[in-house]
Amino acid sequence: MPVAPPLAAREGGPRRARTARRVAWTAAAAVLLAIAVVLSLAVGSRALAPSAVYDALVHGGDGTAAQVVRTLRVPRTVLALLVGAALGMAGCVMQGLTRNPIAEPGILGVSQGAALGVVLAIAFAGVHTLASYVWFAFVGAGAAGVAVYAVAARGRDGATPVKLALAGAAVNALLYSVVAGVLTTKAATLDEFRFWQVGSVAGRDAEVIGQVWPFLLVGAVLVLASARGLDALALGEDVARGLGRNVAAVRIVGGLGATVLTGAGVAAAGPIAFVGLAVPHMARALVGPDHRLLLPMSALLGPVVLLVADVVGRVVVPPGEVPAGVTTALIGVPFLIALVRGKAVGS
Numbered sequence: 001m002p003v004a005p006p007l008a009a010r011e012g013g014p015r016r017a018r019t020a021r022r023v024a025w026t027a028a029a030a031v032l033l034a035i036a037v038v039l040s041l042a043v044g045s046r047a048l049a050p051s052a053v054y055d056a057l058v059h060g061g062d063g064t065a066a067q068v069v070r071t072l073r074v075p076r077t078v079l080a081l082l083v084g085a086a087l088g089m090a091g092c093v094m095q096g097l098t099r100n101p102i103a104e105p106g107i108l109g110v111s112q113g114a115a116l117g118v119v120l121a122i123a124f125a126g127v128h129t130l131a132s133y134v135w136f137a138f139v140g141a142g143a144a145g146v147a148v149y150a151v152a153a154r155g156r157d158g159a160t161p162v163k164l165a166l167a168g169a170a171v172n173a174l175l176y177s178v179v180a181g182v183l184t185t186k187a188a189t190l191d192e193f194r195f196w197q198v199g200s201v202a203g204r205d206a207e208v209i210g211q212v213w214p215f216l217l218v219g220a221v222l223v224l225a226s227a228r229g230l231d232a233l234a235l236g237e238d239v240a241r242g243l244g245r246n247v248a249a250v251r252i253v254g255g256l257g258a259t260v261l262t263g264a265g266v267a268a269a270g271p272i273a274f275v276g277l278a279v280p281h282m283a284r285a286l287v288g289p290d291h292r293l294l295l296p297m298s299a300l301l302g303p304v305v306l307l308v309a310d311v312v313g314r315v316v317v318p319p320g321e322v323p324a325g326v327t328t329a330l331i332g333v334p335f336l337i338a339l340v341r342g343k344a345v346g347s
Contacts, residue, residue, distance in 0.1 A: 083272065
């Protein structure tokens with residue numbers, strides 16, 4: 001009579017298949033990212049061959065093509081890489097912390113806090129350069145995130161997902177009212193602010209990148225450190241505590257990391273819609289719900305989405321271009337509708 005293989009042997013095959021599938025999807029995402037980078041460097045109002053891009057990066061040169069690549073497209077591409085990864089990971093953490101599939105980085109009021117910082121800088125501090133906006137936007141984003149958590153943490157249960165969402169909605173409404181009040185009384189501020197508010201990676205230089213990348217690095221370390229805690233939290237607070245997780249610490253570390261990532265990304269590029277919402281769902285479909293895999297995949301797919309949106313924006317209305325923040329919103333609306341319909345069908 002044949003003997004059934006041990007349980008570990010029976011489970012080993014499916015586990016190896018899942019691992020191989022995840023590795024394959026990760027490699028595919030890396031290839032897509034490389035293609036998106038090449039397109040970002042080569043496509044624009046003046047299309048360049050990949051060989052011309054390679055020569056400009058490797059061999060230098062003083063020609064027009066080399067100047068366009070090095071001074072305009074390389075900083076733009078690097079910033080899109082950083083901001084896309086930041087928003088993708090921040091959205092992943094926000095959805096994990098709130099256990100809400102339609103949560104995104106703006107849910108904690110961070111984006112609106114950054115907007116208020118920029119408005120106040122233009123209206124009252126006489127700041128008129130993008131490199132100076134960054135610091136005011138980052139301070140505003142951080143203050144908004146702290147305020148939301150402080151409000152949500154009051155009470156016996158602490159900062160539960162529902163309380164975080166409600167506190168974020170309240171702080172968002174308050175900050176929006178303040179921003180609107182300032183803009184309606186200072187027309188010159190509105191004219192300048194609207195160029196930042198639309199969200200774009202164009203016109204940024206190496207100085208802006210140098211200002212934000214340390215914050216993005218710190219934020220990435222914090223959210224990656226909270227990955228195991230987010231997996232436990234997905235099972236429910238009681239189960240997470242039973243597994244030995246400090247729920248409050250997970251929320252603080254993950255929320256702080258997401259706030260830093262969002263604040264720095266929004267400060268540098270303005271509000272970029274739907275990247276933080278859509279990317280975690282794409283990553284989850286490829287590698288599953290384990291945040292130790294989900295966060296790196298989100299960091300790969302976020303730049304792909306933002307770079308592709310930026311490239312599309314350069315070619316749809318030549319010789320002008322559509323800002324990346326507008327393009328991502330146009331792409332994201334159908335995705336959100338499909339997500340809502342899918343949840344409705346599933347329920």
